[in-house]
Amino acid sequence: EADIYQTPRYLVIxxxxxxxxxxxxxxxxxxxxxxxxxxxxELHLIHYSYGVNSTEKGxxxxxxxxxxxxxxHFPLTLESARPSHTSQYLCASSGFxxxxxxxxxxxxxxxx
Amino acid sequence: DAKTTQPTSMDCAEGRAANLPCNHSTISGxxxxxxxxxxxxxxxxxxxxxxxxxxxxxxxSLIITEDRKSSTLILPHATLRDTAVxxxxxxxxxxxxxxxxxxxxxxLQVKP
Numbered sequence: 001e002a003d004i005y006q007t008p009r010y011l012v013i014x015x016x017x018x019x020x021x022x023x024x025x026x027x028x029x030x031x032x033x034x035x036x037x038x039x040x041x042e043l044h045l046i047h048y049s050y051g052v053n054s055t056e057k058g059x060x061x062x063x064x065x066x067x068x069x070x071x072x073h074f075p076l077t078l079e080s081a082r083p084s085h086t087s088q089y090l091c092a093s094s095g096f097x098x099x100x101x102x103x104x105x106x107x108x109x110x111x112x
Numbered sequence: 113d114a115k116t117t118q119p120t121s122m123d124c125a126e127g128r129a130a131n132l133p134c135n136h137s138t139i140s141g142x143x144x145x146x147x148x149x150x151x152x153x154x155x156x157x158x159x160x161x162x163x164x165x166x167x168x169x170x171x172x173s174l175i176i177t178e179d180r181k182s183s184t185l186i187l188p189h190a191t192l193r194d195t196a197v198x199x200x201x202x203x204x205x206x207x208x209x210x211x212x213x214x215x216x217x218x219x220l221q222v223k224p
Contacts (some may be wrong), residue, residue: 014132043212050213058211059211092155099146101158101210105154106154
């Protein structure tokens with residue numbers, strides 16, 4: 001069973017607030033990913049990391065930023081939340097086989 | 113990039129085998145076929161993957177045709193908990209990001 005955690009599971013916040021979505025994994029995976037998914041729509045990769053101090057932007061342009069200071073931790077930050085950021089954010093990790101990814105439960109963000 | 117085509121939706125009776133097809137006629141020789149599923153509002157779950165041989169694990173079987181242009185995911189005894197969107201993904205990433213392209217998938221409804 002994969003051990004990857006995301007907090008909070010649900011977040012409702014006002015416009016302009018700074019938020020950080022947490023993602024942690026206990027599998028020792030070096031690769032981690034953030035995907036974004038609107039209701040009923042496809043998942044899109046927004047950030048990924050191949051290891052500590054490595055972060056890259058994915059396909060879908062996002063105003064969020066990420067950091068990777070520790071192997072197990074890959075937080076996502078929005079400096080100033082807007083209604084357009086309302087979505088579900090899914091974190092994943094993988095080990096040697098990068099396409100065998102383990103996903104967290106997701107954070108459903110609503111910006112009012 | 114290899115493209116996959118899946119039926120939009122399928123029904124299956126509980127206890128019966130669910131056979132989910134996927135076409136990937138432009139797949140190249142070194143591309144794997146991956147299957148994931150997403151149960152409503154949860155993060156995607158890795159199921160199985162294969163290159164050209166049939167594969168089986170505790171969740172499912174993957175049958176890949178000899179020409180590799182199509183594959184079938186088999187859930188041998190579907191339960192109500194198998195109701196989900198199933199994604200057939202060909203490893204299409206050329207930039208080594210580990211990006212998974214999920215597409216629309218097949219919505220499998222398992223009925224009592």
